[in-house]
Amino acid sequence: MARDVLLGLLVVVAVAGAAPLLIGIYQYLLVGLHAHRHHLDETGPDLPRTAVLIPAWNEADVLATTIHQLMRLDYPRDRLVVVVVDDASTDATGEVLAALAAEHPGMVVHLRREDGGQGKAHTLNHGLRALLADGWMEALLVMDADVVYEPDSLRRMARHLADPEVGAVTAYIKEGSEGGSYLTRFVAYEYVTAQAAARRSQHAIGAIACLAGGAQLHSRANLEALGGQIDTSTLAEDTITTFETQRAGRKVVFEPHAVVWAEEPGDITGLWKQRLRWARGNVQVTRRYKGQWLRPSTVHRLGSVTFALLWFATLLLPVVMITSAAALVALWGLDRDLSTDAFRALWIVNALGFVFTTTFALLLDPSTTRRAWKEAVLFPGVISLFVILHACVPAVFRSAAGAATDLTGIRLGTEGSDLFLLAAYLWVAVCMPASWLAKRIDQAGFRRLAGVLVYVVGYGPILCAVTFAAYVAEARGAEQRWDKTVKTGKVAART
Known part of the structure; x- marks a missing residue:
């Protein structure tokens, strides 16, 4: 009985990772x-x-x-x-x-x-x-x-x-x-x-x-x-x-x-x-x-419920991502089949939310659509889109994996498949430190490499990583500085 309650709770926490996107859909409907x-x-x-x-x-x-x-x-x-x-x-x-x-x-x-x-x-x-x-x-x-x-x-x-x-x-x-x-x-x-x-x-x-x-x-x-x-x-x-x-x-x-x-x-x-x-x-x-x-x-x-949902969906997004990934990993250790079902449910909802909000946004501002449609599509990153494909259309993924095996001669095996699945579970949280790594590479002067990593990891995870960094800075009582962003006047020709 206690195990069933624990498993049920873990499923809820795992699937709750989709809550911010569901709130995003609600916001767009408003x-x-x-x-x-x-x-x-x-x-x-x-x-x-x-x-x-x-x-x-x-x-x-x-x-x-x-x-x-x-x-x-x-x-x-x-x-x-x-x-x-x-x-x-x-x-x-x-x-x-x-x-x-x-x-x-x-x-x-x-x-x-x-x-x-x-x-x-x-x-x-x-x-x-x-x-x-x-x-x-x-x-x-x-x-x-x-x-x-x-x-x-x-x-x-x-x-x-x-x-x-x-x-x-x-x-x-x-x-x-x-x-x-x-x-x-x-x-x-x-x-x-x-x-x-x-x-x-x-x-x-x-x-x-x-x-x-x-x-x-x-x-x-x-x-x-x-x-x-x-x-x-x-x-x-x-x-x-x-x-x-x-x-x-x-x-x-x-x-x-x-x-x-x-x-x-x-x-x-x-x-x-x-x-x-x-x-x-x-x-x-x-x-x-x-x-x-x-x-x-x-x-x-x-003080309305709706405003609180909109505010905290952004502010608490790193917390939701980390707890969702942790719940998936715990399920992976306790009940492999149930973890797969929760994983698929999470990413199918994420996929639907991503398609809806992206399409809505692109229709809302056609001039920006023409300029940044590729970035809109790749906003969550190539890896997240790959995970979405794996969750939503596993048959296509298996076909692609089989073609890759035929091409390279490399077969993952059961252990390799399990590790791949675990990595997919963890990606909800791992994308944030990966974003931090992109920043460090950028600071080191390798900006082209950092740019490639942003497309792979996603721009959205960067914003989540920054919010997590804000938690840490506030907890540490870091100096409160108003750092000015350097501007060069490039906006002139846009008018």
């Missing part, structure tokens, strides 16, 4: 609600006096392009001012800004912090204090120094502020590196899933997880209600701002037709540094709002 909950009925021709606030540290290579594009916005020039806070830059940022201010007098303002290096939030607060001390600003657009706005983007965002219940609006950030690497194509596809799809579904349920760091439009009233400053205690100042806005009863809106292009890291080392900061911030936010989860409120939707 996207359909966006057609009815898009907030456009409450919008109007609202063109508030808007200050654009840009934190900048050594951004000489990108600022000119960014600001010239802002000057091309389809927005009244007398209702727009760009304030750049120079965070004690040591490159030519000051000279570039001086030239831009002379070229656009009264529209480009240069503020400099002599005591810099404290992070983005401190830099933003320096500019925010100056702007709130003046009564001119009615709305504030917080953006990054390297992002490029399409001409109609600010107007599309600002129309939502016609509704006094809206505190903040965010846009659709797209990866736009001209001549980018294999990794930027992976990021381009990832952003379709994480923004075009995920933020639409969050908007539909009335709970946005995070305003995009490069596109945050706030009403002045919202900023003042937040205390007139950005949180500096975590690595997730944008998420804290998003949560606090909604917890106070103000809406946060996602505007998918306001498109903003960004240059993302072109190598694993840069991506890892960026995403580790984001993942650590999410861990910090989860702890900070521990009393909110699964506690419905009449004021906001952040």
